[in-house]
Amino acid sequence: xTRGMRLPQAKAHVAxxxxxxxxxxxxxxxxxxxxxxxxxxxxxxxxxxxxTQPVAIEAKFNIADVLGVPVNSVRRFAARTxxxxxxT
Amino acid sequence: xxRENRIPTRMGDGEMVHMTRSEIRADLEAGTxxxxxxxxxxxxxxxxxxxxxxxxxxxARFTGVDIGTEVxxxxxxxxxxxxxxxxxxLQIYEQWFGADTIELHHVDYSFxxxxxxxxxxxxxMHEVLLRVxxxxxxxxxxxxxxxxxxxxxxxxxxxxxxxxxxxxARAAQEEAIPMAVKDMVYVCESMYxxxxxxxxxxxxxxxxxxxxxxxxxxxxxxxxRCPEMGIEVGxxxxxxxxxxGEVEHDGVRLAGLWPREQMKLxxxxxxxxxxxxxxxxxGKSCAWNIARxxxxxxxxxxxxxxxxxxxxxxxxxxxxxxxxPPVDAVSRASRACVDILKVDGL
Numbered sequence: 489x490t491r492g493m494r495l496p497q498a499k500a501h502v503a504x505x506x507x508x509x510x511x512x513x514x515x516x517x518x519x520x521x522x523x524x525x526x527x528x529x530x531x532x533x534x535x536x537x538x539x540t541q542p543v544a545i546e547a548k549f550n551i552a553d554v555l556g557v558p559v560n561s562v563r564r565f566a567a568r569t570x571x572x573x574x575x576t
Numbered sequence: 577x578x579r580e581n582r583i584p585t586r587m588g589d590g591e592m593v594h595m596t597r598s599e600i601r602a603d604l605e606a607g608t609x610x611x612x613x614x615x616x617x618x619x620x621x622x623x624x625x626x627x628x629x630x631x632x633x634x635x636a637r638f639t640g641v642d643i644g645t646e647v648x649x650x651x652x653x654x655x656x657x658x659x660x661x662x663x664x665x666l667q668i669y670e671q672w673f674g675a676d677t678i679e680l681h682h683v684d685y686s687f688x689x690x691x692x693x694x695x696x697x698x699x700x701m702h703e704v705l706l707r708v709x710x711x712x713x714x715x716x717x718x719x720x721x722x723x724x725x726x727x728x729x730x731x732x733x734x735x736x737x738x739x740x741x742x743x744x745a746r747a748a749q750e751e752a753i754p755m756a757v758k759d760m761v762y763v764c765e766s767m768y769x770x771x772x773x774x775x776x777x778x779x780x781x782x783x784x785x786x787x788x789x790x791x792x793x794x795x796x797x798x799x800x801r802c803p804e805m806g807i808e809v810g811x812x813x814x815x816x817x818x819x820x821g822e823v824e825h826d827g828v829r830l831a832g833l834w835p836r837e838q839m840k841l842x843x844x845x846x847x848x849x850x851x852x853x854x855x856x857x858x859g860k861s862c863a864w865n866i867a868r869x870x871x872x873x874x875x876x877x878x879x880x881x882x883x884x885x886x887x888x889x890x891x892x893x894x895x896x897x898x899x900x901p902p903v904d905a906v907s908r909a910s911r912a913c914v915d916i917l918k919v920d921g922l
Contacts (some may be wrong), residue, residue, distance in 0.1 A: 489677065489711055489774050489806035492848035492882040495647060495920035511644030529709040531671050547709045558804050561705040561712075561771035 490557070505555050526554055583635050586905045588865050589858040590898035597633045600863045604628050607860070607867030615814075615834050615872045624916050625867070631908050631915075632863040638907045641914045648921035650677040650808065650849070650885050652715050652778050653685070655704070663704045670710045676921070679715040679776055680704055686719035688728070691759045698770040705771045713808065714767040715776035718760060718794070720787035723752035730755075733819060749786035749820045753793070760794035765801050774806025774848070781838075782812035784819025785830035788838075792825045792845045799846025809842045810851030810887055811835070814872055835876035843882045849921070852876055853887045858897045862905050866894035869909075870916045883920035886913045893922075 493501070499510040506526070512518045523530050529547030530538065542550055545565055552559040582594035595603075604625050612619040620628070631639060641647070654675060655666040662680060669675040680701055682690050690697055697714070704712055724732040730752045733745035764775045777795065781788035795807055816838065818831030825841055833841070835852040842850045854869035869886075877884050891897035894909040913919050 489650075489713075489808070489848055489883075490804055492843070494880070494883055498883075498920075514644065514646040533671075544708055545706045551709070560768065560773055560804055564769075564771040565706075 490560075502555060526550055528554075583633055584904075585632060586862040586896055586902060587858070588856045588860050588862060588894075588896060590896035590900075590902065590905070593861070595861065595863075597629065600632050600861070601625070601629050603861045603864040604632070604867040607864035608871045610864075611868040611871035617834070617836075617871060617875050620867060620871055620874070620916070624870070627915060628863070628867060628870070628912055631912055632866065637904050639904075639911050640907060641911050645914060647914050647919060648676045648883070648885070649674075650679075650713075650776075650921050651675050652679050652776055652810065653681060654678045655680045656683055662700060663707060666704055666708055666712070670708050675710060677711045677713060677774075678708065679713045680772075681715040685715070685717055685778070686722055687716045687756070687760045687763050688719065688722045690716050690763050694763055694766045697763075698766045701767055701770040701772050711773035711806065713774040713776045713806065714763070714772050715778050716760075716763065717779045717782065718756055718777055718787055718791045719779075720749070720752055720756050720783040720790055723755050724748060728752065728755070737819070746820050746822065749784075749823075753786055753790045756787075756790040757794045757797065760790070761797045761801070764794070764798045764805070768798075768802040768805050772805070774808060776808040776810060777847075778808075778810045778851075779812040780809050781816050781830075784817040785823050786820045788816050788830050788833075789823045789825050792841055795842070795845040795847050806849065807847040808849035808851060808885065809845075809847045810885070811838060811853040814852075814854045835873050836879055839876045839880055839882075839884070843880075847882060849883045849885050850876075850880065851885045851887050853892050854894075856891045856894060856897050858891075862894050862896065862908065866909055866912045869894045870912060873913075873917055873919075877917040877919055884917070885921035886917065886919045888913060888922045 503510045527542040527550040529543050548559050548562050552562045580596035585595050608619040654669045655662040666678045669678045722728055724730050731748040733748045736745035777791050780791040816830050816833045821831050823830050839850045852873045854872050856865050887893050888895055888909050895901045896905050910922055
C-alpha cells in the first residue's frame, strides 16, 4: 500500500520472501504455519492462545524485516524506545 | 408461454425479484450498452457477458472468486465504536473479520472537523498501531462544501449557481480550495508522525471538480512531506461533477472526467491506491448495474499503474442501495469485479 505495487507483483514479492507460492498466501492452513514460523502474529482467542509468540507491534517488526519493507509504525517505535538509541 | 425457470436475483434497491436467464442476459446487454454510450468506452465482450451471466444466473446465496485469485480487502469506516471502543473495533476487524487493512476515523468523517481534534485522533492512531498487525489508515472526506456558508467562511456556491451568479460561485470555490488543502495536509502529516501506514481520501470530488482539485493538491503535498505513506483516493461518483467547470490539474480539465482519467491524475499526484466508483441505478437489476459498472471501470483497471480498489458497497459497484446489503448481491458484485476487471482490491 505504500509502494503502489499492483497485486500480482505484490503477491509475487511477498511469496518469494516467505518461500511460498502466491496462491499459498490466501491459504489459512499454510499461512498459519508460516506466520508461526516467522513470528508474524496469528489470530488469538480464548481457546487458541500462544502467549510466548509475537503479537501486534512485535509481529510488525518481524514482517518489516522479512519482507524488506519499511513500516512507519515500526520505525517510529524503534525511534521512541531504547532501540532508537535514546536509552542505553 | 414462458418455459424458462425463474432465478431469484436483486434489484438495485435491494428488492428480491425472479427473472429468467434470458431476462438477466438482456439486462447485462442493456447495462453495458448504456455505459458504453454514456462513458464513451467499449462495451463488454461476449465472453465477459457470458461470465457475468454465469455469476448472476445462479440461484446460490453466495459466490466467490477462484482459489488463489483472492484480492486485498481494504475497509473504510472500520473503527467507529460500533461494538466497543474504536481500537477494539479495529482489533475485531483484524482478528475476527480478517480485514487486510483497517481504518481509524472520526464519526464526523471529514478533514475539516478532524483538524480541531488532531492531537486526540493522532494519539488514538498511535495506540491502535501498538495493538494490531494489519496496516492502519486514517480516513476522512475532503468535503469542500464544509468551507461554504453556513458551515464555513466562503459564500455558498450551491446557492449562487441557481441564481446565475456563476463568477461568484467559481470564486467561492477557488477561495475554499487552499483552506481544504491546508487542513488535509495538516491531518495527514499528523497521522504520519503518529505512525499511520496510510491515509484514505474517501468520497473525493463529492462537491465537484474543485473538491477533486483540492484532493489532488493535498495528495501532492502529502506525498512530498510523507514519502513512505500509503495514500488511497476513493471517489464519490463515476464522473467528476462540474460545479466549477473550469478548474484544471496538470493541464487537465477536471469536470466530466471518468475513472480512467481520474486514475491517471491520482497516480501522477502520488497516490498509491485508487478507488473508482460507479453509482447504482436503484430501478434497474443488479445484473444491469454490474454490466454498467464493469464497462465504465474496465479501461481504468486495464491502464492502471497503481492498485485499483473498486468501491463495492451500499449504492455503488452494483451493490444494492440499502442499509443492509444482501450477501448474494455483495458477493456477486465482488466476484464480478475481480474476474472481469482484475482489480487489486475491493
